[in-house]
Amino acid sequence: MRRREFLALAGAALAAPFAGKASAQVQNWPDKPVKLILPYAPGGGTDLIGRPWAEKLSHSLGQQFIIENRGGAGGMIGTEAAAKAAPDGYTFLLTPNATLSVLPSLRKTPYDPKSFLPVGRVGDFVTGFSMHPAVGPKTFKEMIEYAKVNPGKLSYGSAGLGTATHLRIEMLKYRAGIDILHVPYRGSADALNDHLPNTVQMMNEINTIPHVKAGKLLLLNINNAARHPDFPDVPTLTECGYANSDVPIWYSLFAPAGTAKAIVAKLNAKIIEIANSEEMRDRMRSINTVVPTQTPEEMVAYLEEDTARNVELIKATNMKLE
């Protein structure tokens, strides 16, 4: 027997018991409760999407999926904790793209966003720019014209510096060449509180949707690729002439580096299965969310694309956290 073959056989013989163990691990996974780290304080947007998912995953996989809120520093603290967690398939990160595709371009993060393994997409918020009716413009086009004629007069409230909603207005300003004052708030609820009495004229969050439905606010457009089913007359950004001008807000599950590929694949399949179910679709729709499905490989590409677009925007607008 030649040396190479011998070594290969020996290697296989040595590895055999472990290989068996590894696949048994995957087969039995999960056999104890799984932790989903959510890098924000309880009660926010991530909770909205996360909790129904935790419930559904617990049901379909037979083990408790527990959400652990670890807020602070704009999402950095929880994400760092997830990065450092043991990659045994029992800890995952449930986060919006902001922590991985926006924040690292704005400040030095204690984690490497590329180190995370994407597991599955759990929801995208469907919303667009809202306008207070007392301002005047009633459509997206009118708003752009108004902004061009009155530079700096309109104000826009975001959920905070460096959040996706902050980037959305910067992207709009950049692409349309207009000047709108950006006012950072402490979360979308805080911003809505000033948006309703017209202290700030515009926002782009899902918590405005009920108020649009009640007639208190106007929805100018939808940022996502497809129109909102409840608002068939509201055009998308692309239809308004601004293709590739969205800063999508998408939530996903990520695993710390080193987690077994097989576990990731198993969870991804489950996520896609749940996402396609009628019940989950309806539930997500009630919170203005759609759930696109992607494999982990597709997610890697999507994350890179998102990051690249954000980096370009940040560079072009010289955005700083100041």
Added chain:
Amino acid sequence: MRMRSSQDFTAGLLLLAFGLAGLWIGADYPMGTAPRPGTGVLPHILSWCLVATGVLLWLKAALAGSPPLTAWAWRPAIMVTLATVAFALLVDRLGLVVAMIVSMTLTALGTPDTRWREYLVFALLMLGLGVGLFIYGLGMPIPALPTGYAWN
């Protein structure tokens, strides 16, 4: 000088110290512009206010006099602080039971009229209450005993 040991003088000194520290440490904080007040605006204002208040207290001490400082109770202060610090340092490493024993005993040492037999009974009660309520009742993730001992 009599004034040095007066309450108001020391009080003023404390405020002055904080104010000056605030100014010194915060010297580099950017002030921003009018529409975007920066990180340093409020710290600067407050530090100056503290300095002013400290100086006013000194004036008051000088002009109107003030009661002298009363003696410090070193032993309770040190023991209580040690007890708290001990709890903090021990609870993660050696478990709740050890942390409680050490911190309770340190507090008892700082109490002037501790009766040791009575303390022993009380400490046992507290241990039972502590472990029972917090670890079993509320399910807090604190180890009861030092890790390395089988407990369950």
Added chain:
Amino acid sequence: MELGGLLANLGLGFSVAVSLQNLLWCLAGAVIGTCIGVLPGIGPVATMALLLPVTYLLPAEGALIMLAGIYYGAQYGGSTTAILVNLPGESSSVVTTLDGYQMARQGRAGPALAIAALGSFFAGCVATIAIALAAPPLTRLAQQFTPPDYFSLMTLGLVFAIVLARGSVLKAFGMVFLGMLLGLIGTDVNTGNLRYTFGISDLFDGIGFVPLAMGVFGIAEIIANLTNSERAELASSKVSGLMPTREDMRRSIAPILRGTVLGGLLGILPGGGAILASFSAYTLEKKFSRTPEKFGTGMIEGVAAPESANNAAAQTSFIPMLTLGIPSNAVMAMMIGGMMIHGIVPGPQVMEQRPGLFWGMIVSMWFGNLMLIVLNLPLIGIWVRLLLVPYRLLAIAILFFCCIGVYSLNNSANEVLMIAVFGLFGYLLMKLDFEPAPLLLGFLLGPMMEVYMRRTMLLSRGDPWVFLQRPLSLCFLLLAALLLVFVVLPNVRKARQAAFQE
């Protein structure tokens, strides 16, 4: 709304709330809430987060009723430790320590606790009626507040913090300024810059309220009591009577009424009015009193007013959440989370689309208050008996509960170290005759004032005059200035006299 409509709605609410299940959830929430409120440290937000998964299994009404019960249960419980052992578990109970603890030292913990409970109950009932009758108009009123108005309101709040101090006004100023500065430690949210953190990562999110309050109030008090056996005597002394006297009741009526109105109004402001409720009510009482100098020595009015105010504010802070879907604080945010889990999108349409939920919650608030008073009044006997334990043992127990309470907040031993530091600091403050309450109030208000100041300047494009142009803002600033003059003038006169005497 006309009476017929109101009765119909309340009827609907009763039918929802009075189901055996929902009453049970109400009770469960109230009990859990009281327990957490009494245990220093662990707060309603963390508990609600823990219990949120449990609420999946409940129907929407039951879930929200239980969560609400936890919230106001915690409010009731928080004042207990403030009165008994000078430990304010929540920001709303800081002011209760001023006179409540002094009453306990005079053997009057029972009446203090009773009046606190009764006042809270009354305030809760009134607030519930206010919500039922006037939720939409109150919401519109709240919407009139813009950032400059909030800033000026908080400035007024700071002046209240100075006025409520018993001793030297100058020292109160010092404490407020220092408190504000301490509140700024950490990350500046607007810019991401770090302030005064010395590279310690535990300070990145600032000093926590609980470690600061525990240290400066609780631990410092323990040290002080241990130094002086007479002092310790009072901390766990004779108990003269569990129930308030006729005199107590008589004196408490007006403060409770005033506190309820003030707290109820402040609670509807989503931007943080509820924090101001308790100490505004206290200051108001002090101003109305014929013996203001006695405040801080055990005046029952000083317990009745803030307790009513903060319970009223706690109830009315549901209004922006129920009518607009805007949470006023972290607890309301959790409630919204609870609603969304059940597929209810909070917002203006909840009142119309789910009237059973809306009115059911309102009616169960009333039941919650009722249950709480039924639970808490008998407990007073037990709490007060705890005080009879000799102080040499009580101190050990209090210290332990402080440590474990703070530790349990974030499973962080570092925060326990902070109480040690603040405890020594608090003792130093006591020695120098500084009062801790203005320190804590400044700590709470300072960062909020900065947020509103910056937001105003941003929206006004750098024009500071807007603070005087908005009518509400101008009003508050004028009031603040007036109050300040009234408080400072006598001292200036005294100082001049003293200077002339030299």
